[in-house]
Amino acid sequence: MRFVFMGPPGAGKGTQAKAVAERYGVSHVSSGDIFRGEIANKTPLGLKIKSYLDSGGLVPDDITVGAVAGRLEAPDCANGWLLDGFPRTIGQAEALDKALAKGGTKLSAVVDLEVDPEVIVERMSGRRVCKCGRSYHVRYIKPRVEGKCDACGSGLVIRDDDRPETVRTRLATYQKQTSPLIEYYDRKGLLLRVDGSGSPDEVRSRLFEQLNAFVSE
Numbered sequence: 001m002r003f004v005f006m007g008p009p010g011a012g013k014g015t016q017a018k019a020v021a022e023r024y025g026v027s028h029v030s031s032g033d034i035f036r037g038e039i040a041n042k043t044p045l046g047l048k049i050k051s052y053l054d055s056g057g058l059v060p061d062d063i064t065v066g067a068v069a070g071r072l073e074a075p076d077c078a079n080g081w082l083l084d085g086f087p088r089t090i091g092q093a094e095a096l097d098k099a100l101a102k103g104g105t106k107l108s109a110v111v112d113l114e115v116d117p118e119v120i121v122e123r124m125s126g127r128r129v130c131k132c133g134r135s136y137h138v139r140y141i142k143p144r145v146e147g148k149c150d151a152c153g154s155g156l157v158i159r160d161d162d163r164p165e166t167v168r169t170r171l172a173t174y175q176k177q178t179s180p181l182i183e184y185y186d187r188k189g190l191l192l193r194v195d196g197s198g199s200p201d202e203v204r205s206r207l208f209e210q211l212n213a214f215v216s217e
């Protein structure tokens, strides 16, 4: 299976993508996580892209396509993958189409998680993250011990780009550069629209039900 997860910033892509990847036995590949890892490790790529993430704009297509393509060549992606946050521009989607055609494969489904703007702002303003990659919410997905990661015990922090002014830019960037992909994939008959409102469990059940029906058609 090869999935793409779309949706505005803070829609819950990462939260649901992990569960879907586990259920289908595929690797969860998040372009945002790849970039945050490079920034945390202060690699040459990390230094080059930091300003894009800080501003809420997109990393240029050539850099993004290269980083994701490299990740998809790893052995754990051989049995399938779920792309979370990629593609985000028509150019990236075309690059992905080309790579899939070259490998003689295609996408199984593109999930678009639909969530109202007020809910998005509430989800992002309450998000707390751990350096190990786990993500929580102060009201909806609480850690067992307040402020500490369940998995590694490290302190939870606010993600750098969850500041209100950056959130506004990220939402505008999504509208302008990423939302045209909804029609792009709809025309290919790959789009699955999923209502992302409600609790994480409610969204997961709805998503599993719709996705299962879609891929077995």
Ligand code: AP5
Pocket: 007, 008, 009, 010, 011, 012, 013, 014, 015, 016, 031, 032, 033, 035, 052, 053, 054, 056, 057, 058, 059, 060, 064, 084, 085, 086, 087, 088, 089, 092, 123, 124, 126, 127, 128, 135, 136, 137, 138, 140, 141, 161, 170, 196, 197, 198, 199, 200, 201, 203
């Ligand atoms: P990226 O990391 O992809 O961020 P994003 O798309 O803005 O999305 P988020 O990760 O903020 O939200 P999410 O939808 O994963 O929601 P989550 O599950 O965490 O990208 C960051 C940056 O990297 C970009 O701005 C760009 O600069 C760069 N970048 C990345 N990919 C790129 C690309 N392809 N091209 C160019 N640049 C790229 O949930 C949010 C919060 O809500 C959490 O606290 C969670 O616990 C909570 N929550 C989740 N579901 C629910 C629920 N049902 N009810 C209540 N709370 C919930």
Ligand code: MG
Pocket: 013, 014, 015, 030, 032
């Ligand atoms: Mg995410």
